[in-house]
Amino acid sequence: MTRTDPTDVPRPDARLHFGVFFQGVNHWTIWSDPSSGSQIDPASFLRVARTAERGLFDAFFLGDGLRLRESEGGIHELDVAGRPDSITQLSALAAATERIGLVSTSNTTFNEPGDLARRLAGLDLLSEGRAGWNVVTTHNAWTGENFRRGGFLDHADRYRRAEEFLTVARAVWNGWAEDSVAGSVESRSWSVPGAVGRVRSRGAQFDVDLTPTLPRSAQGHPVIFQAGDSGDGRDFGARNADVIFSAHGTDFDDALAFAEDIRRRLRAAGRAEDALRILPGTEIVIGATEKEAEEKARWVRLSQVTPAVALGIASRLWGIDLSGRDADDPLPSEDPVVARDRGTFGTRWVEDPREVVARWRAKAEANGWSLREAVIELGPQQRGHVGTPAGLAEKFARFVRHGAVDGFNVTPYLVPDGLDDIVELLVPELQERGVYRTAYTGATLREHLELAPAV
Numbered sequence: 001m002t003r004t005d006p007t008d009v010p011r012p013d014a015r016l017h018f019g020v021f022f023q024g025v026n027h028w029t030i031w032s033d034p035s036s037g038s039q040i041d042p043a044s045f046l047r048v049a050r051t052a053e054r055g056l057f058d059a060f061f062l063g064d065g066l067r068l069r070e071s072e073g074g075i076h077e078l079d080v081a082g083r084p085d086s087i088t089q090l091s092a093l094a095a096a097t098e099r100i101g102l103v104s105t106s107n108t109t110f111n112e113p114g115d116l117a118r119r120l121a122g123l124d125l126l127s128e129g130r131a132g133w134n135v136v137t138t139h140n141a142w143t144g145e146n147f148r149r150g151g152f153l154d155h156a157d158r159y160r161r162a163e164e165f166l167t168v169a170r171a172v173w174n175g176w177a178e179d180s181v182a183g184s185v186e187s188r189s190w191s192v193p194g195a196v197g198r199v200r201s202r203g204a205q206f207d208v209d210l211t212p213t214l215p216r217s218a219q220g221h222p223v224i225f226q227a228g229d230s231g232d233g234r235d236f237g238a239r240n241a242d243v244i245f246s247a248h249g250t251d252f253d254d255a256l257a258f259a260e261d262i263r264r265r266l267r268a269a270g271r272a273e274d275a276l277r278i279l280p281g282t283e284i285v286i287g288a289t290e291k292e293a294e295e296k297a298r299w300v301r302l303s304q305v306t307p308a309v310a311l312g313i314a315s316r317l318w319g320i321d322l323s324g325r326d327a328d329d330p331l332p333s334e335d336p337v338v339a340r341d342r343g344t345f346g347t348r349w350v351e352d353p354r355e356v357v358a359r360w361r362a363k364a365e366a367n368g369w370s371l372r373e374a375v376i377e378l379g380p381q382q383r384g385h386v387g388t389p390a391g392l393a394e395k396f397a398r399f400v401r402h403g404a405v406d407g408f409n410v411t412p413y414l415v416p417d418g419l420d421d422i423v424e425l426l427v428p429e430l431q432e433r434g435v436y437r438t439a440y441t442g443a444t445l446r447e448h449l450e451l452a453p454a455v
Contacts, residue, residue: 009401016400016436017407017449019103019279020052020419024063028283028381029080030303030413037416039080042092047416049093052100055423056437058448059101059132060093061225061409062086066110067143078309087119094127101445103132103225108161110138110147113168114199114210120222121173121214129218129444132243134225137162159228159236164205166224166240171199173221173454175212219444220454238265241276242451245409249280250383255404277406277449283384284410286421290388297386300413301376310372313379317353317360327372331357331364384411393429400435 022045023029030036037044049060064086069076083089090102102123106116124131137158138144153161180195201208226237227245237244248258263273285300287293305313307327315322319337336353364374385392399405412418430436442448 009398011401011403014400014403014406014435016396016430017277017279018052018055018057018422018436019059019061019101019407019409020048020057021061021063021281021409021411022048022415023080023411024065024083024105025069025079025081026063027079027309028304028411028413029415030300031080032306033303033414035417036414039415040083042089044416045089045093046096048412048419049097049100051416051419051423053097055419055427056440057100058407059103059445060090060097061103061132061134062089062105064105064107064136066107066138067146076312078306078312087123090131091123091126094123094130099130099440099443099448101130101132101223101448102127103134103223103445105134105136107136107138108165109153109158110144111165113165113206114172114208116165117169117172118213120169121212121217124217124219124222125214129220129446131217131219132223132225132445134227134245135162135166135240136227155230156232159232161205163236163240164201164203167203168199168201168206168208170221171201172210172212173216175199176215178216180215216454217444219446223445223449223451234262234265235269237276238262238271239269242446243277243279243449246278246280247383249282249399249405249408250385252399252402252404255280255399256402259404275452277451279407279409280405281383281411282408283413284392284408284422284426285384285386285413286389286392286425287386288388290391293386293388297384301381304413305372305376305379305381307372310375310379313375314371317356317379319353325371327375328370331361331371331374389425389429392426393433393435396430397433397435 029039031039037047052060062083064083068081069079075081086104086106090104093102104120104123106120120131120133137153175197177192177195177197180192182190182192196211198211199208223242224240225243225245226233226241228234228236229247244262246258248255259278262276262278266273266275283300285293285297287296308323310327311322311325314332317336318332318334320332320334322332325332336357338353360374360378363369363378369377385395387395396408400407410419410422427436431438440448446454
């Protein structure tokens, strides 16, 4: 295999960044395998975080969900479900790790900026500058039912709220001046007079008047992550984020087009093209040979999309109860029921189900697929990379050195041991090519990501 020529690429010195995504509610984590561990035991979180730190990952990233998925008025029992509060969990991990960044998914629709900014600042101080915040928005009233004031927001309004939220949060984090605490016991007062500023902000979403209670951390304030993929979401990320997650990390041309679009939006926002990092989410399946890797990937898909899961996904698409069908039969002959509300929440089809079903039927007929096979090939799924350690290292070197990505946010298909192959087999191949660090050179998450200082 030809190695990537470092003299023939736009970014010959670029290095790949890895994060690990410990998911919330999902069916992609294979909970039914004998090697799978608990999804809620603190030991599982610690095992994943320490493995990632051993592999010199930038960050451990916690997904979050404020309400479990439901179907037919009850909990959707096929999903992995359950998650402690992310800031609480990450605060515990801060004491058990030394370098890896700790990223909390926290929602701007159902929190208040003064309170959340304080809690994130606490995590940042406890971890000595390793905190990050994945800024997410929620517009649906279904989740809002868990909150007194409800939660429905139009798509555009949720980003307006998020932007105002971030403005207040940054003011809270910057409320203490540098060297605001007395430098010696001989000082006349504990804090330097005038060093702690009051935050006053009145906008469309918030009316805030508070005095911040915590100083800036070693990295200034938490690193901002964001994952919106709509036009509004991309603009929001270009204006505000330090890191953007995306679903554009499997196909090189698609990843490069996304990265170039974000760079255009950065320029339009008055920011430098290298002001943020792009880390697509991905699943990585490794085998000793390409054939072995493909066979393992097939096992992963079959384990993720069990017959029951396939029927559940198809039921949501068709709008009818298919749970009594055989997943290995052909696709249902019925037309999808578009208007029926079956009490299924937490996941939805953006496209018209009739168009999706027509596309599925054409593909299934052409390839001889059963319903389960169609769901595996065409349904909502983890997009990932499959190959040998050497082959994947070459592939990832091309992605990062051509500016298609800055790295990947890895979703393990097994917990807590799903990172072992990456750390033990892939990382050394990346290091051999000079495309991955051989040691942490900084102490904060901002330093790991090679970002400019916080302002």
